[in-house]
Amino acid sequence: MPLSDAPAIDPAQAATASAATASPAGADHEVAVQVRGLVKRYDGRAVVDGLDLVARRGAVTAVLGPNGAGKTTTIECCEGLRSPDGGTVRVLGHDPVADARALRPRVGVMLQDGGLPTGVRALELLRHVAAMYAAPRPVDELAERLGLHGFARTTVRRLSGGQRQRVALAAAVIGRPDVVFLDEPSAGMDPQSRRAVWDLVRELRADGVAIVLTTHLMDEAADLADHVHVVDHGRVIASGSVRELTDGAGAGPSSIRVEAAAGLDLTGLRAALPGDWVVGESEAGVYTLTGAVDPAAVAAVTGWLAERGVLARSVTTGSRTLEDVFLDLTGRNLR
Amino acid sequence: MSAPTLRAEPAAAPVLRRIAAQASFETRAILRNGEQLLVTIVLPVLVLFALVRTSFIDLDTHGFSRVDFVTPGVLALAVMSTAFTSQAIATAFDRRNGVLRLMATTPLGRSGLLAGKVLGVLAVEVVQVVVICGVAVALGWRPELGALPAVVGAGLLGTAAFTALALLLAGTLRAEGVLAVANLVLVLLTVGGGVLLPAQQLAGPLSHVAVLLPSGALGEAMRGALLYGAVPPFSVVVLLAWTAALGAGAARLFRWH
Incomplete structure (x- = not known):
């Protein structure tokens, strides 16, 4: 396999990427997918506009973004389904379009719309896809893992959305790929199915597979991803591990949540905390205090409660969630 | 940076196995679909029956028996x-x-997918020919077995031209549009395209146009092979001209998305 055309990585980019890769698994986190300056236009409009992305083996890389941000187009360029208008894409050191033949056996794909033929039975389809590979995973073992046996003989047309998604995921991994692209893998799934999918993704990661997934589910990204790229308007606008993104620049927790009696007078609390804190009763009996959390701030809060003779049901320090970060970055307007 | 290592063993199944698997998959999909069976098997058999056993349509059979005269055209209709x-x-x-996109990302690839589709079409045609010839023989058809190579040749040429047309439509129009157009065109070509009846028996200018259509050419080819031995x-x-033109169009215009 010719590997000499594998691109050198920009040192700065490599540093961010490796620092952010949290998974301690044995795989040595070689770069599996490298996208640099990707541009893709539809009818002259740039849907992807200078996007950079790195995904490593033995790691889950999540691509988050609002609808129309360019996630799917980016993934499709990596899958060789679309040709870039600018920039470079390398998967396992290969050009996904020019070297498609070399990559197809090593890359597993789950399309956003499933891409499953509708007239065939679920397991028949999986067996058919398996026939394309020399040494596929055993169909029955994978079907067991993803709970496909319950509807093995049902035609794809009659499956629920979540069942179809599980069949599509099985088809993506049946060939023992080195790289897997999952476009919104758990859309339409019930919580049990989602757990099964997440477990499988974690197992693939432990086996050294590079997993790239797009998702709208913040908890999915937060639970699964070693590295998150937030995409908007065709570019990556933030990148890092979930912790790096939610902590800001290593600033630590940024909020204190107090559950206590409703309707407390907050004047004394505002006076006790530094001036830049934002204090409010977000719902009855739940007080959200936002600012740079430190031991003194926690002491000020508990001191204020003691002074007023109020016993709190809970006092919790916490970070912003990934969803908060995402909304801050991409805006709260519908689009 | 360390270069990405790829596993040494080949991960794809051999190309012929992939294409055979796809061809079998496509064939089963068509033969299992009720609407597809209706248009590919039931329709030609009904037409054969109607033209041989009823006299709604006045046929000039050039001295041949009705079943001898009609069966080649029905085979052409089956190919279409x-x-x-x-x-x-x-x-x-x-x-x-x-x-199409999903299968193109598997080791099958786009060319394997196309090859599988064409072989699937040929496999369904074999089933059609067996059924139609069986019915025709039951109705008294006694073909020359020596005509077989010419019939196969005509069938392959027709298959090439009409598959190219199918891919051109399927790759450029919306699915619902293709559903309507593909059925409508089949009806129009069956009635006025020189498939079932020789083009010169059609009314007015149609008789001149139909010989230039792929339907008329396929019908003439089948009749030539089975009635006149050439x-x-x-x-x-x-x-060949239609295959080249439609094939080039499909290759240029086919959109996978």
Whole structure:
């Protein structure tokens, strides 16, 4: 396999990427997918506009973004389904379009719309896809893992959305790929199915597979991803591990949540905390205090409660969630 | 940086196995679909029955028995229904549902997918020919077995031209549009395209146009092979020209998304 055309990585980019890769698994986190300056236009409009992305083996890389941000187009360029208008894409050191033949056996794909033929039975389809590979995973073992046996003989047309998604995921991994692209893998799934999918993704990661997934589910990204790229308007606008993104620049927790009696007078609390804190009763009996959390701030809060003779049901320090970060970055307007 | 290591063993199944698997998959999909069976098997058999056993249509059979005269045209219609209508509709919906894109990302690839589809069409045609010939023989058809190579040749030429047309439509129009157009075109060509009846028996200018259509050329080729022992060269030229033109169009215009 010719590997000499594998691109050198920009040192700065490599540093961010490796620092952010949290998974301690044995795989040595070689770069599996490298996208640099990707541009893709539809009818002259740039849907992807200078996007950079790195995904490593033995790691889950999540691509988050609002609808129309360019996630799917980016993934499709990596899958060789679309040709870039600018920039470079390398998967396992290969050009996904020019070297498609070399990559197809090593890359597993789950399309956003499933891409499953509708007239065939679920397991028949999986067996058919398996026939394309020399040494596929055993169909029955994978079907067991993803709970496909319950509807093995049902035609794809009659499956629920979540069942179809599980069949599509099985088809993506049946060939023992080195790289897997999952476009919104758990859309339409019930919580049990989602757990099964997440477990499988974690197992693939432990086996050294590079997993790239797009998702709208913040908890999915937060639970699964070693590295998150937030995409908007065709570019990556933030990148890092979930912790790096939610902590800001290593600033630590940024909020204190107090559950206590409703309707407390907050004047004394505002006076006790530094001036830049934002204090409010977000719902009855739940007080959200936002600012740079430190031991003194926690002491000020508990001191204020003691002074007023109020016993709190809970006092919790916490970070912003990934969803908060995402909304801050991409805006709260519908689009 | 360390170069990405790829596993040494080949991960794809051999190319012929992939294509055979796809061909078998496509064939089963068509033979299991009720609407596809209706247009590919039931329709030609009904037409054969109607033309041989009823006299709604006054046929000038050039001195042949009705079944001898009609069966070649019905075989041509069968080729059209599978290579064109059925394939256009199946491919259009596969395209809309992302099936083409998904299979293109597996080791099958785009060329393997195309090869599998063409072989699937040929397999369905074999089933059609067996059924239609069986019915025709039961109705008194006694073909010359020596005509077989010419019939196969005419069938392959027709399949090539109509599959190219099917892919051109399926790769450029919306699935619902293809559904309508593919059925409508089949009806129009059956009635006025010189498939079932020789073009010169059609009314007015149609008789001149139909010989230039792929339907008329395929019908003439089948009749030539089975009635006169030779495929007319003009029909061969017409079918090859349509295949080249439609194939080039499909190759240029086919959209996978």
